[in-house]
Amino acid sequence: MKKKEEYKMTAKELCIGDIVDFNPLNKFYTGNWRSRKKPILDKNKCINCLICWISCPDSSIKVVSDDAKISIVDNIDYNFCKGCGICAMECKNGAIKMEEEKK
Numbered sequence: 001m002k003k004k005e006e007y008k009m010t011a012k013e014l015c016i017g018d019i020v021d022f023n024p025l026n027k028f029y030t031g032n033w034r035s036r037k038k039p040i041l042d043k044n045k046c047i048n049c050l051i052c053w054i055s056c057p058d059s060s061i062k063v064v065s066d067d068a069k070i071s072i073v074d075n076i077d078y079n080f081c082k083g084c085g086i087c088a089m090e091c092k093n094g095a096i097k098m099e100e101e102k103k
């Protein structure tokens with residue numbers, strides 16, 4: 001298994017027509033070309049229904065187990081989130097809001 005430092009290449013470094021080898025998600029931070037908005041999680045409003053988790057096309061909603069082995073939403077992995085907004089749209093509790101990204 002490669003060390004984390006070896007996964008520093010970003011999608012912007014790819015050339016047009018470049019060939020990406022097996023399992024590119026482990027090597028390229030696709031969140032690097034996220035849309036202009038990013039999802040912000042408010043854990044106080046989250047009821048851990050996990051709808052956002054199953055809806056995210058990039059598996060960027062990170063879930064952990066608490067002491068009672070119940071899955072809870074922990075954070076959003078901005079290394080891979082592309083800012084599509086699906087999680088915010090699907091969250092009926094208003095626990096995820098899309099905010100303009102400051103770059």
Ligand code: SF4
Nearest residue numbers: 046047049050052091
């Ligand atoms: S959809 Fe909303 S309430 Fe449900 S787990 Fe995700 S953030 Fe929490």
Ligand code: SF4
Nearest residue numbers: 056081082084085087
């Ligand atoms: S904005 Fe899209 S890619 Fe990012 S966490 Fe939400 S559903 Fe996933």
